[in-house]
Amino acid sequence: MPIQPVPLNEVWAMRQAVMYPQESISFVQLEDDEKGLHWGLYDSGELVSVISVFDRNGSVQFRKFATRTNWQGKGYGTRLLQYVMDWAHQQGKQNIWCNARLTATAIYKKFGMQATGKTWQQYGLDFIKMEKQLVQTKHMQIIPAIDIIDGKCVRLTQGDYEQKKIYNENPLEVAKEFEDAGLQRLHLVDLDGAKAGAVKNWKVLEAIAGKTSLVIDFGGGIKTEKDVNIVFDSGAALATIGSLAVKNEFEFVKWLLTYGAEKFLLGADVKDEKITVGGWLETTDITIYDFLQKYIGHGVQQVFCTDVSKDGLLAGPSTALYKKIIERFPSLHFIASGGVSNVADLEALAEIGCTGAIVGKAIYENRISLDELKKF
Missing domain, CATH: 3.40.630.30 (Gcn5-related N-acetyltransferase (GNAT))
Known part of the structure; x- marks a missing residue:
């Protein structure tokens, strides 16, 4: 066309x-x-x-x-x-x-x-x-990540539940540290929910939302409208939707119309420019570009993209891929995820025009200090 x-x-x-x-x-x-x-x-x-x-x-x-x-x-x-x-x-x-x-x-x-x-x-x-x-001050927002299993703050390597490391027993404590450092956003992932196919750790969300001023996007296990309501009622500003947007377009589009597209953060897990689902085990034939084009057409303007070959490895982000996406969709609010290992990686992401970067393991492994993040 x-x-x-x-x-x-x-x-x-x-x-x-x-x-x-x-x-x-x-x-x-x-x-x-x-x-x-x-x-x-x-x-x-x-x-x-x-x-x-x-x-x-x-x-x-x-x-x-x-x-x-x-x-x-x-x-x-x-x-x-x-x-x-x-x-x-x-x-x-x-x-x-x-x-x-x-x-x-x-x-x-x-x-x-x-x-x-x-x-x-x-x-x-x-x-x-x-x-x-259209033209705004160039600024990339740092979005720290907290992944939850059994109510604890953990990190996985490449989405593998067998490669789990517990960093803190109290996610609220971690969230308060982020807030005290001047960070304003939080990427909160319910790994139990993702595995079960239904939201599980909503009480953690409720505690963080109630005791910090962080703007929280919450994902993991959001499969039904009941899950969406739980997430918003528990204090999330945004609901993060990933696999469901691939497998059940009708349901997701219905939510976009019901709640408003501005209430959702679309997650795109990618391998070799193709969308992956099922805990990254299944690679589809859908290109990242077709996937984004479709949902931009439904009003989605906020997206985070994870190159699954990079996540949790501290091997550097996929800047070349992200640059291609940003050039293709310049008006999109594009958030990079996966692979960030140091401040230089964040500077590179800011340089190509990312509006945000999700940082997890690099913080927990002390590769990046919270003080260093204040420059962004």
């Missing part, structure tokens, strides 16, 4: 057919159409969706975004808008915005756009400005 420039006469025809079929072609023509960029998505040679983009002094406005009626709801428009978002980000534009019909705001919110200002009426319809900031 290629995306490419579209001649203006075809753009106008699409606008008229989809948006204002009762009006003439002149009604859908814009005064500055000649100054804009007009892209279209094609399927089997047929023009399916169009969008027009205009440079507004460093920001980007898109207008007349239209998808053929019989093709709507199939992800074509989503793919085209994501293309425009990524293009604007690559061009270094400050923000991207549109004047959206009030009935369409939910679509744009999936892309991280927010309503600004007041509504107004035009052509008998209610409109509001939707906007998303």
